[in-house]
Amino acid sequence: MLPNTPRSVAARALPRIGKTAAGARLALGPQVLSRAAAQQHADAHPQAHARAPHIPARGFVTTSEGTFSALAVPVRRPHFDKILIANRGEIACRVIRTAKKLGIKTVAVYSEVDADALHVQLADEAYCIGPAASAESYLRMDKIIAVCHRSGARAVHPGYGFLSENPRFAERLAQEGIVFIGPPASAIVSMGSKSESKNIMSAANVPVVPGYHGTDQDPNLLFQEATRIGFPVLIKAVHGGGGKAQKSFGNADVLVEKYIVHPRHVEVQVFADAQGGCVSLWERDCSVQRRNQKIIEEAPAPGLSPELRADLSAKAIAAAKAVKYEFYFMEMNTRLQVEHPVTEMITGLDLVEWQLEVAAGNPLPLAQSAIPLVGHAFEARIYAENPRNNFLPDSGQLLYLSTPTPTHIFRLLSRQRPLHHLPRTSSPS
Structure with missing residues (x-):
């Protein structure tokens, strides 16, 4: 970290995730587009996309020493026919939405208490894997793998929470011939230990506290x-x-x-592929927190000079390469971040689609020089707290929820609809 001086910012190479009781978040910013739609937007708004060279829809490009080239176009591998989402709530719905857009069939798993949950209704297939307790359902690797074989799903998206950062789960899937849409187990192990991860970062010349x-x-x-x-x-x-x-x-x-006094919590979104490519999708500022849990996420981070932004991105890429993200790309904390929508808003990219592309063995869809940075986005998490118990996190019945109608600049991410009872179970996030 760097001290919080007027022109410096404390950068976290290994971002943390907060917990939300209500599970609802708001994101505000430009629209998240498919690659084809993003190109149409760029053609219609050349000023906004002046930094990004023209990319044919669904075309993949290679780079040589940072120079953009469209001469070599690798053969693109098809997506998986069917994937299983080993999660629930908003992240399961989020993955299903992108899968449907790409024509991928989806398989949901659910506990008995989540039988009427939104992700169960949205998926093409759904299987009950146990009682309400997560230890008997969402954390049961054997049950999830059995559903993969029963349904024919050849890949698993873990979402965040639950088994998303469990190296044994990634290994078990590999043994069964099922693709884990995430980094290799070795990277999960390395990043799961704060001590080991910091030693790896130091060896890669990434600044650590x-x-x-x-x-x-x-x-x-x-x-x-x-x-x-x-x-x-x-x-x-x-x-x-x-x-x-x-x-x-x-x-x-x-x-x-x-202890860094008055730091700023800034994290960089990094993706890598099996071909050795690695790019930064810029940064997010998550400094506004309550009880060390994120409340407001903002992208791009305010007050960063172009030089500091470039330096942060370069160090984050070095960090990603140091832990050998060789197979599939993910966040440095080895899962999709809850706040990934703010990055999608300012880049016009679908991060889940990128996950699916690279997990299928394809190279990164864009070179670093083609990554857009347009507009500004905020995400706000809605926390459920009990005022009669010192405002500690709690759950209960959601009686009323009124939000703007979702548009190209507003997105509502929630694990349930209004007037839906929130079960008294822990959130996976």
């Missing part, structure tokens, strides 16, 4: 390291993040880091 990331957990040594670093310091669970309790990851090891 000064701290102690060793395996020796002797309290006296930790105190000595904290003194060396200089107080105040932060003590973090090595395998924690995203609001997960220790029982979720079963490891008591900690790391000690310098």
Whole structure:
């Protein structure tokens, strides 16, 4: 991280995810377009897309030392005929929407309490995999794999939460001949440990917060390291993040880091393919938080000079290459971010479509020089809190919800419709 000076920003190479009780978010910005529609928009608005060279619809290009070239066009591999979404709620609906656009059949899984959920209604097929408890349904790898074989789904999109960052799940799918739409298990393992990930980043010359990331957990040594670093310091669970309790990851090891006063939380969206290509889709500012959970996400980050934006993107690409994202592309935290829509809004790209393209073995659809950056987008999460219990997160019945009609500049992402009872179960996000 860098101190929060007028011209510097604390950049997080490994973004974290917050938890939302209500599961509803708002995104405001330019329309998310398919590649063909994006090209039509660029043709109609040449000023806005002056930075992006003309790309034929659905054409893939290669680059040589950063120079854009349209001479070599690899043969495009077809999408999967059918995919299974190993999740529920808004992210399952989000993946289904893109799959339908691409003509891909979708398979939903659900617990008994989610039988009437929106993602179940939208999918082409749906299978019950157990009772309400996530441990007996959405976290059961064996049941999900059995549904893959029963339905004929040859790929699994994990969404976020649940099994999305579980390397054993990625390995099990590979053993069964099923594609995991995400990074290889080795990258998930590396990024699942804050200590290991920071060591990898340091080796790749990516700046990290000064701290102690060793395996020796002797309290006296930790105190000595904290003194060396200089107080105040932060003590973090090595395998924690995203609001997960220790029982979720079963490891008591900690790391000690310098506490950065008044930082900005800026994360960079990076994608890589199996051919060695890697691009940045710019950054998001997630500094507005409540209880260390994101509330407002904004793209592009305000106050960044072109030089700093380019530097952040270059370091993020170096970070992605360091953990060998060789097979399929994903976020550095090895899953699709909840706040990915703000990046879609300013680039006009469909990030889930990119996932499906590269998971099928295709190269990245666009070179770095062709990635647009148009407009400004905000996303706001709606949190359900109990005012009678010190405003702690809670769930209950959603009695009334009034939003603008979705348009090309407004998107509503929710796991349920108005007047729908919110079950008292934990959110996967």
